Amino acid sequence: MRYSGFRVIKEALTGHKGWTAAWREPDPQPAYDIVIVGGGGHGLATAYYLASKYNQHRVAVIEKGWIGGGNVGRNTTIIRSNYLLDGNEPFYEFSLKLWEGLEQDFNYNAMVSQRGILNLIHSDAQRDAFIRRGNAMILNGADAELLSTAQIKERYPFLNTENARFPIKGGLAQHRGGTVRHDAVAWGYARGADSRGVDIIQNCEVTGFRIENGKCLGVETTKGFIGAGKVGCAVAGSSSRLMSHAGMRLPMESHVLQAFVSEGLKPVLPGVITFGAGHFYVSQSDKGGLVFGGDIDGYNTYAQRGNLPVVEDVCEGGMAIFPMLGRARLLRMWGGIMDMSMDGSPIIDRTHIDGLYFNGGWCYGGFKATPASGYAFAHLLATDTPHDTATAYRFDRFERGLMIDEKGMGNQPNLH
């Protein structure tokens, strides 16, 4: 069923009796050409692009819970392409371009809103770094604008520009950045993939791989063995666990990132603002809630909830830069488990096992990457060659010393 304004009016006039389920709930078939493990944003996008761009239709997505229950439905919905390094920026700009055409492409309202993102500057050194980053963005075809303190005061009058420790000295803006309704991304890709023949199998956990003579023949699941020509894994925070079934140890740790939402308010915040120096970022959802967050808790965890020191730290950061936040009440908070990689950048690659492919290491920034990650992983699975924008995301970059370390932190996942 195609969704359109006309359809909404027609259904309104006929008692909404014509709507059908957005995707089927099939039982698994004995075998597929390609099995994707993980029904998060990346797994569903991979299936969607396999079917829509690479003509693969015997594809299944296997999800242990329900689709959208992982990080794709837990993140703070920010999209942007403001990266510095060569391995990253072309990929994230490709992703932003896909976001710009996504809703028409998959015929679903994902509320892609390019309301802009602003990174605040507090010192000369930070200004130099952001100018460099802005230039790298422009060289890669993205947009970037350096704002003065006066421009910031005019556009964001509620910011505390005179904070004694972190006075605001300017900002780097990307006007094409913004937010997207995160669950709708999972649902839109799921519906688009399903309508092109992909089986989405929920409540089915992959418990192992069947590997014979160095070749992966399929996955063991709680619904039995499912054969596969190729298996693509995209399970975010569960990456190390899943790949341990194939005897792999990944360059990754799992950490929790918390998110916070205030009660609904009238529009007060025009775009996304990041106060990196104070470990705080914020945007306002279309429902009116202020959506904000900060740092990860810092130690390995698989519990999808965080501890209180980070709550305090995030709220302090918010109050320092955005004092009117103190008048709002916190409504909800939660956590998601992220695959923090050793250099803060992702991996989209084949493994040493024939027919077994891996996508992960997205850290706290994989939501914005969803379209490009799905596209690039579909490309890899269909053609056995890396997508042009993802050639740097290989396993061997650690062995070869070619890390993509945006923050320059070294092999400490909790610092990226």
Added chain:
Amino acid sequence: MLTLQCPYCGVDADETELSPGGEAHLKRFGPGSTDEEFEDYLFARQNPKGVHFERWRHAYGCGKWFLAARCTMTLEVFGTYSAQTTEPPQTIKDAITAKRPGWTWGTLS
């Protein structure tokens, strides 16, 4: 709030007093090792859901590094111990076995 007892100064330290340092009991490979061993040592981690041995520094206290055994699923702490050891003391292993029979960690159990 995660609280760990520093085995050096005996203080029950809140996590705000501590710095996490990642997986413990890594076998160090340096000059003379193969590229693969060196890569593994620097980058590959077990990252289990369950029993985890890890390094901590009593950063805002006595400043010393120590080790802890913790569950990454329940956030339960099994115990802390000195960093001057290549494997957890028997008391820690017993404390874990009491709660997680059949646990393993690399070649340890």
